[in-house]
Amino acid sequence: MTLDLIKGNIAIAQAAFDAGCNSYFAYPITPQSEIGEYLGAIMPKANRVYVCAESEIASINMCIGSAATGGTPMTSSSSCAISLMQEGLSYACAQELPIVVASVMRAGPGLGNIYPSQADYNQAVKGGGNGDYNIIVLAPGNVQECIDYTHRAFYLAKKYRNPVFILSDGLIGQMMEPAEFTKYPYEDIDNSDWILSGAKGREPRIIRSLSETGEMHHERVKKLFQKYKTIEENEVLYKEYFTDDADIIVVSFGSLSRNVKGAVKKCREQGIKVGAFRPVTLYPFPSKKLYELSKTAKKFIVAEMNMGQMINDVKVAVKGADVDFIGRSAGDWLDIDEIVDCVKESAGGIYANI
Amino acid sequence: MEKNIIIAGFGGQGVLLCGKILAKIFMLNNKKVTWYPCYGSEMRGGAVNCEIVVSDEEVTSVHKKQTDILLTLNEISFKKLSPNVKKDGIIIANSSMIKNTSLNKAIRLIKAPISDMALSLGNIKTTNIIALGVLSKLFDNIDFSGISNIIKDLFPKEKSMLANLNIEAFMLGCKFKPEAI
Numbered sequence: 001m002t003l004d005l006i007k008g009n010i011a012i013a014q015a016a017f018d019a020g021c022n023s024y025f026a027y028p029i030t031p032q033s034e035i036g037e038y039l040g041a042i043m044p045k046a047n048r049v050y051v052c053a054e055s056e057i058a059s060i061n062m063c064i065g066s067a068a069t070g071g072t073p074m075t076s077s078s079s080c081a082i083s084l085m086q087e088g089l090s091y092a093c094a095q096e097l098p099i100v101v102a103s104v105m106r107a108g109p110g111l112g113n114i115y116p117s118q119a120d121y122n123q124a125v126k127g128g129g130n131g132d133y134n135i136i137v138l139a140p141g142n143v144q145e146c147i148d149y150t151h152r153a154f155y156l157a158k159k160y161r162n163p164v165f166i167l168s169d170g171l172i173g174q175m176m177e178p179a180e181f182t183k184y185p186y187e188d189i190d191n192s193d194w195i196l197s198g199a200k201g202r203e204p205r206i207i208r209s210l211s212e213t214g215e216m217h218h219e220r221v222k223k224l225f226q227k228y229k230t231i232e233e234n235e236v237l238y239k240e241y242f243t244d245d246a247d248i249i250v251v252s253f254g255s256l257s258r259n260v261k262g263a264v265k266k267c268r269e270q271g272i273k274v275g276a277f278r279p280v281t282l283y284p285f286p287s288k289k290l291y292e293l294s295k296t297a298k299k300f301i302v303a304e305m306n307m308g309q310m311i312n313d314v315k316v317a318v319k320g321a322d323v324d325f326i327g328r329s330a331g332d333w334l335d336i337d338e339i340v341d342c343v344k345e346s347a348g349g350i351y352a353n354i
Numbered sequence: 355m356e357k358n359i360i361i362a363g364f365g366g367q368g369v370l371l372c373g374k375i376l377a378k379i380f381m382l383n384n385k386k387v388t389w390y391p392c393y394g395s396e397m398r399g400g401a402v403n404c405e406i407v408v409s410d411e412e413v414t415s416v417h418k419k420q421t422d423i424l425l426t427l428n429e430i431s432f433k434k435l436s437p438n439v440k441k442d443g444i445i446i447a448n449s450s451m452i453k454n455t456s457l458n459k460a461i462r463l464i465k466a467p468i469s470d471m472a473l474s475l476g477n478i479k480t481t482n483i484i485a486l487g488v489l490s491k492l493f494d495n496i497d498f499s500g501i502s503n504i505i506k507d508l509f510p511k512e513k514s515m516l517a518n519l520n521i522e523a524f525m526l527g528c529k530f531k532p533e534a535i
Contacts (some may be wrong), residue, residue, distance in 0.1 A: 003381060005374065005377055005378050005381055005387075005389065030393070031393065114393070142412075170393075171390070171416065171417070174390065174391055174393050175388055175389060175390040175391075175416055176374065176377060176388065176389040176390075177387070177388050177389070177413070178381045178386070178387065255416075258412075258413065258414045258415060258416065259414055259415045261412075261414050262356075262414025262415050265414070332417070332419065333415065333416075333417055335415065335418070335419050336414060336415050337419075
């Protein structure tokens with residue numbers, strides 16, 4: 001293994017390049033601008049497409065054009081600018097186009113603040129576009145995962161012909177950590193039977209989101225949801241930490257899960273049986289596993305750097321089990337000690353001596 | 355055990371690079387390490403800092419409320435960041451630029467005239483690397499011998515003179531003997 005000190009944003013950029021991304025369209029925004037800066041330097045040299053678009057609306061639509069014609073596109077952006085892409089994402093889902101979007105969260109709502117936050121969970125997982133659709137969302141928790149899950153994002157996008165989000169945040173984006181640029185580990189996926197590649201010698205193909213009748217539209221959406229069912233059955237990823245005998249399980253995603261792990265260690269030293277659970281795929285959400293854990297754990301605490309978004313998915317998953325929340329919208333990341341205090345408070349009802 | 359080190363100074367003094375080199379040294383010593391910069395409207399002349407967390411296991415929190423070791427190259431960052439240093443922590447202050455080193459608690463304070471040392475080498479831009487040399491003395495179990503190659507990689511071949519100057523700067527920092535406390 002040859003480790004190098006790599007910045008989270010650069011990890012995503014180089015991993016996208018290694019995954020075969022051949023067209024990148026984006027408009028700069030803090031805290032993800034290094035992705036474009038890096039790809040701007042290497043894409044043209046490799047005869048691949050790099051466009052600094054005039055807006056985020058343009059960049060997502062350029063991705064649609066690239067994907068429809070057989071390209072492997074990516075765009076990257078943050079929070080308020082991801083908002084501008086919602087229409088395009090809804091269209092890309094309807095048209096079943098493989099597009100990878102790296103979303104590096106900053107604080108919102110509105111222009112908010114450039115500092116890290118996790119307040120775009122709902123934006124990524126629930127979406128802001130119209131209609132019935134789902135986007136696969138992968139949330140890395142360290143720099144190596146930025147590489148591994150970027151590879152996976154390209155694979156899943158092509159495998160399911162669906163947009164995939166890499167949901168990072170300003171903290172992972174800006175930090176450096178030893179990691180390794182591994183080779184893209186997935187097989188190539190043949191797209192020759194659906195892309196718009198010129199109709200010489202064959203029937204023309206049409207890729208559009210418009211359905212001519214209500215019935216036809218219902219059939220289209222039904223087919224989409226069959227696909228989502230397959231995704232939900234096969235692509236769930238999560239990480240567990242001391243959950244086996246845990247009375248309390250702290251659920252968190254992305255970079256905050258590091259602090260949660262630290263808090264679990266500290267609590268365990270004090271004899272409190274705590275574990276940590278981290279959904280890696282935010283869609284498909286690991287609901288089944290959480291439900292399973294709810295049969296042995298007495299309580300769940302959801303920790304997020306937002307005012308409570310993933311907590312709703314956790315509540316649905318654990319079907320009536322006790323769920324507490326700790327979080328704030330931005331600023332200093334929830335400190336290990338704050339999480340420990342919250343766990344202790346929750347533990348008060350379980351252990352008599354705390 | 356996780357330990358965090360904050361390196362702070364004016365934008366342009368090279369504190370981010372100083373932190374990156376330190377993080378790389380930890381990596382070469384098979385430690386787990388993270389480097390996290392303050393980012394935003396910071397610019398040349400403004401206050402900049404970066405935080406390095408080093409551990410034998412995967413680093414948990416990369417940005418901590420309290421600091422184990424603080425290296426400050428200017429007065430603003432000394433004033434701003436020294437209150438967060440733990441009581442058993444250590445502060446290295448660039449005494450060439452920090453005149454007021456009063457602290458509200460008894461913390462081990464190492465005063466080193468780092469900017470003056472850089473001027474004695476003939477290049478003020480070596481301040482960050484001299485500082486790293488001074489800082490390196492706090493880590494008994496870390497092998498800093500990889501630093502020559504790290505510094506050489508920072509410069510193109512035609513500027514190898516600058517690489518050598520920076521290696522010399524690091525050695526100068528290492529030789530610094532703080533007054534007995």
